[in-house]
Amino acid sequence: MGDAVLRGSRSDVVEGVTVERRAPLETGPEAVLKADGMILGTTENFGYMSGALKDFFDRIYYPCLEQTQGLPYAMFIKAGNDGTGAMSSIRRIVSGLSWREVQAPVLCVGKPDGSLLEECENLGLTLAAGLEAGVF
Numbered sequence: 001m002g003d004a005v006l007r008g009s010r011s012d013v014v015e016g017v018t019v020e021r022r023a024p025l026e027t028g029p030e031a032v033l034k035a036d037g038m039i040l041g042t043t044e045n046f047g048y049m050s051g052a053l054k055d056f057f058d059r060i061y062y063p064c065l066e067q068t069q070g071l072p073y074a075m076f077i078k079a080g081n082d083g084t085g086a087m088s089s090i091r092r093i094v095s096g097l098s099w100r101e102v103q104a105p106v107l108c109v110g111k112p113d114g115s116l117l118e119e120c121e122n123l124g125l126t127l128a129a130g131l132e133a134g135v136f
């Protein structure tokens with residue numbers, strides 16, 4: 001799913017947007033502060049986002065709180081049988097940060113098929129194209 005999101009966001013039809021893929025454990029406030037948009041990806045574990053993504057939020061929350069309000073973001077979630085707990089846990093934190101959800105989440109329950117991967121690609125493309133066009 002991450003590969004498909006990245007492929008969409010780096011589509012040839014979008015010029016002038018630089019996309020960085022980063023692991024949450026290796027991403028800190030400095031990367032968020034220089035980003036014009038974010039796409040968050042996680043598995044659902046125990047009805048919550050992954051521990052790695054939670055660790056990311058723990059470290060960036062206060063350093064980014066003042067300066068990233070309104071940041072456009074979207075998310076994609078991979079779950080075994082649900083996914084809503086991961087989604088709501090992310091929304092709770094980003095609503096505290098006042099980030100703006102600019103695309104509906106992509107939720108995959110079970111194995112991702114071709115159309116799901118196409119949704120992921122479209123998510124990446126739409127976010128990148130929207131940032132380029134200045135619509136977000």
Ligand SMILES: Cc1cc2nc3c(=O)[nH]c(=O)nc-3n(C[C@H](O)[C@H](O)[C@H](O)COP(=O)(O)O)c2cc1C
Binds near residue numbers: 043080
């Ligand atoms: C420790 C652990 C907890 C999990 N908890 C949930 C859960 O609460 N809800 C859910 O839908 N899937 C849960 N899963 C399934 C994962 O979301 C799933 O393993 C992940 O999406 C990767 O998919 P795959 O195992 O098919 O590669 C859990 C998996 C693990 C290892």
